[in-house]
């Protein structure tokens with residue numbers, strides 16, 4: 001097949017798990033403060049293969065050989081520790097076991113998975129009853145998935161996958177956990193998909209099922225891909241190996257498994273580098289030239305392996321959140337904390353300064369107020385006295401009236417000018433009136449009210465003032481009228497002026 005048809009390409013994929021004994025070990029490991037290599041377990045030790053569009057690939061191997069780990073990497077559920085995974089084209093992968101949320105009901109899981117597969121709400125509504133019917137879960141469909149048996153989970157997962165029409169289907173032992181009726185129904189469905197030309201990964205312990213479905217087979221063996229080839233070739237090899245293995249005594253079998261697991265624990269970055277380089281130096285002949293050539297090649301290989309090992313170690317380290325990264329995070333957090341603390345302190349100082357300024361301006365305005373009040377009061381009392389006088393004289397008629405005699409032009413009609421008692425009386429009666437702008441507490445104490453208006457003060461200046469005062473008298477009258485309307489005590493003013 002041409003390389004254009006490659007749907008999935010896996011190159012030197014490794015997967016390392018760290019086996020922790022206690023919870024604190026796990027936490028320290030997550031924080032990467034502890035990284036003991038003796039806890040490493042390489043579930044995949046460098047696996048490479050290509051899968052073509054429309055192929056059905058069977059994956060076989062003993063328990064713990066890495067079949068599920070491999071499929072979880074292809075499904076992009078796990079990231080590989082090292083190596084490359086390429087999936088070509090617009091591919092949606094649905095793995096049966098993956099993505100079921102234990103806390104959600106079967107029905108909610110269906111909705112969630114379908115939504116994630118890009119189906120619209122309308123499509124979900126249409127397809128959901130078919131999925132529920134296929135799953136044979138009955139009333140359990142509204143129970144949380146955490147209460148399901150593994151067979152029930154497989155039924156739900158397979159039913160969802162079968163109705164989402166993905167390009168690549170990853171079926172991990174679904175048929176071996178479900179009951180036989182469901183298994184044969186699912187098996188028919190898989191055959192249907194195969195006929196449609198879908199790419200299928202199919203993990204099974206049943207050699208019979210694999211032979212029926214798979215075009216090619218991957219034989220996984222303790223983290224390694226022992227063989228990959230046509231089903232008709234690989235399956236006989238695998239079956240023969242199983243037969244031979246089962247013939248061994250129990251201690252022999254246990255010893256073999258223990259040795260293989262030991263290799264998975266001691267596998268290292270150097271091994272990955274060697275695998276990646278794939279530098280096989282041919283066996284040399286006894287000739288001197290050959291021996292020298294070989295020596296040179298070995299030195300070169302050592303150099304390359306060292307370099308590759310360094311790179312691999314970096315790659316492995318990158319999958320962990322290393323100590324340096326934590327240090328950077330801590331520094332960043334401290335920096336942010338410090339900056340925000342300084343900013344807070346700055347804004348506090350600014351607020352204090354503003355508060356001080358407000359306090360100061362309040363104080364100075366409080367200081368100024370009595371003076372203002374005094375001058376206002378002074379003004380208003382002089383208004384009162386003048387207006388009272390003018391009111392008395394003209395009966396609320398402006399002194400601007402040319403018909404009124406005011407020989408000295410001080411705004412006081414001539415016939416009233418000497419009658420200071422009238423002024424006093426008027427002033428006294430007017431002073432407490434709140435209609436005037438002078439505050440009540442200031443006005444009574446104003447000596448200005450008691451002071452008689454000088455009989456003939458400087459003429460021109462007073463003319464204007466008098467006119468103003470006359471105006472204010474008119475204003476006063478108006479205001480007293482309005483106050484009277486509103487029922488205030490301004491009647492005293494009226495009384496005073498009348």
Ligand SMILES: Nc1ncnc2c1ncn2[C@@H]1O[C@H](COP(=O)(O)OP(=O)(O)OP(=O)(O)O)[C@@H](O)[C@H]1O
Pocket residue numbers: 017018019041043061062063064065066067068069070
């Ligand atoms: N999260 C994990 N942490 C530690 N070790 C793990 C983890 N997942 C898998 N392993 C180990 O990796 C190895 C491969 O496991 P995997 O589930 O891929 O095997 P398998 O071939 O699918 O087995 P089975 O046929 O029993 O399902 C096993 O030895 C397993 O114990």
